[in-house]
Amino acid sequence: MGEMTLDRFLDLLDGHGPVIDRWPAPDRDAAEALLAASPAARSAMADAKAVAVALNDLRVAAPSAALLGRILDAAPRPRRWFAELLSWRPAVALAAALVVGVYLGTMVPTVQANDDDWSTLGYTMAYDSSAMGEAP
Amino acid sequence: MAESDDALVAAVAEGDAAACRRLVDRHLGRLLAFAQRMLGSRADAEDVAQDAFLALWKEAGRWRPDGSATVSTWLTRVTYNRAIDRLRRQPSVPLDAVPEPPDPAVGAEAGVQRARVSRRVAEALAQLPERQRAAILLSHYEGQGNREIGEALGVGVEAVESLLARGRRALRQALAAERADLMGDV
Numbered sequence: 001m002g003e004m005t006l007d008r009f010l011d012l013l014d015g016h017g018p019v020i021d022r023w024p025a026p027d028r029d030a031a032e033a034l035l036a037a038s039p040a041a042r043s044a045m046a047d048a049k050a051v052a053v054a055l056n057d058l059r060v061a062a063p064s065a066a067l068l069g070r071i072l073d074a075a076p077r078p079r080r081w082f083a084e085l086l087s088w089r090p091a092v093a094l095a096a097a098l099v100v101g102v103y104l105g106t107m108v109p110t111v112q113a114n115d116d117d118w119s120t121l122g123y124t125m126a127y128d129s130s131a132m133g134e135a136p
Numbered sequence: 137m138a139e140s141d142d143a144l145v146a147a148v149a150e151g152d153a154a155a156c157r158r159l160v161d162r163h164l165g166r167l168l169a170f171a172q173r174m175l176g177s178r179a180d181a182e183d184v185a186q187d188a189f190l191a192l193w194k195e196a197g198r199w200r201p202d203g204s205a206t207v208s209t210w211l212t213r214v215t216y217n218r219a220i221d222r223l224r225r226q227p228s229v230p231l232d233a234v235p236e237p238p239d240p241a242v243g244a245e246a247g248v249q250r251a252r253v254s255r256r257v258a259e260a261l262a263q264l265p266e267r268q269r270a271a272i273l274l275s276h277y278e279g280q281g282n283r284e285i286g287e288a289l290g291v292g293v294e295a296v297e298s299l300l301a302r303g304r305r306a307l308r309q310a311l312a313a314e315r316a317d318l319m320g321d322v
Contacts, residue, residue, distance in 0.1 A: 014305040015297060017275075047308045054257035054311065055276050057250060060169040067168075067182050071160055071189045076196060078151030 004030035009041050018048035141207035142199070149196040160189060163208065166278060167215045173273050174219040176262055184218040205287060212288040216270055223266060260310040268303035271296055 009031055016023045020031050034041045139147075139158070147155035167188055172181035191214050192207070205213070261269055270289055274280045280288070282296040289296070 010305075011301070014301040014308065017304065043312075044308065047312045048304065051257070051304070051307045051311055052276070054254055055261075055272075057254040058173065058258055058261075060172045061178075063164045063168050063185075064182075067186060068160060068164065071164070071186055072153070072156055074190050075153065075156035075193050076148060076151045078153075 002030060004034045006034070006038060006040055009034050009038075010044055013044055013048050018045055018052055142201040145192070145196050145199045145207055148193065149199070156193070159192070159207070163211050164189070167211055169277065170212065170270075170273055171215055171219050173261065173277070174216070174266070174270060175222060176258070180222055181219075184215055184222065187218050188214040209284060209287045212274070213290070216288055219270075220266055257307070257311065260307050263310075264303055264306055267291070268299050268306065271299040272303040272307070275300055 004027070008027075012023050012027055012031060020028055020035075023031060035045060139155075141159065141162070144155040144159050148159065164185060168181055168185040171184040172178055175181050175184065188211050192211060199207075261272070264272065267289055271285055274285045274288060275282075282293045282300070285300075286293050286296045289299075291299070
């Protein structure tokens with residue numbers, strides 16, 4: 001086991017905290033030896049422990065019910081199919097209009113014009129004229 | 137068996153109020169304490185902790201547990217970033233808003249002395265650079281490892297080691313003169 005310098009001891013103290021059991025295993029025995037022999041090492045160790053004690057004393061009050069309420073009030077709500085549908089209202093309206101349009105289109109009878117239709121129409125017009133008393 | 141945070145976040149995305157409550161119960165206390173010790177202001181800390189959860193509610197539907205960040209680390213990172221944003225806007229920590237010291241009523245003289253010392257520690261903490269302060273807080277109060285702290289602060293493990301060492305040294309040196317006070321009541 002080599003001797004540990006005070007600088008090395010302080011580096012380990014600040015790097016790992018005041019519990020020597022948490023320091024790297026190869027350094028622990030030398031650190032304990034220096035601690036026993038060096039008032040400066042003991043003083044630094046005492047300061048580090050004092051810091052830990054003081055930090056433990058810095059308490060923070062538990063969250064208030066008001067804070068809890070604000071956070072939970074903003075939480076996502078359960079999904080409901082009707083609400084989902086409403087959120088898609090413009091798209092749903094367009095789709096519905098499309099469906100109705102196609103349906104109505106299929107229900108109206110289709111009329112196709114051909115030559116016979118036009119001749120029939122001409123005959124009808126001539127017939128209607130005579131019926132009104134005009135000269136044929 | 138307790139549900140994992142990942143499972144709870146998936147339930148949150150479906151609007152499970154109980155899952156929201158469990159996540160809040162699990163993390164709000166520590167996030168609020170972290171924020172308050174970072175900022176020195178209860179009101180700001182509450183805003184920051186609330187923001188972190190609101191961000192989680194928003195993110196829940198897209199959350200994909202892939203091992204790169206836990207819910208806990210993610211919340212800590214958001215809290216830290218929000219706290220840093222506040223500190224940049226209002227850099228000085230108000231001294232009348234440092235964390236509550238222990239109740240002096242415990243014992244007249246000893247309690248007063250201990251409260252004074254706690255206040256001094258709070259002031260010394262407030263004077264640390266932000267990342268050193270955050271590293272010290274996450275290590276001391278939450279017992280987080282260097283890797284976890286690094287993920288929360290967005291730095292590597294070696295940088296965390298350096299932050300912790302410099303932070304501890306600064307606190308130790310700042311409080312060296314008060315050592316007798318600190319140890320007198322423990």
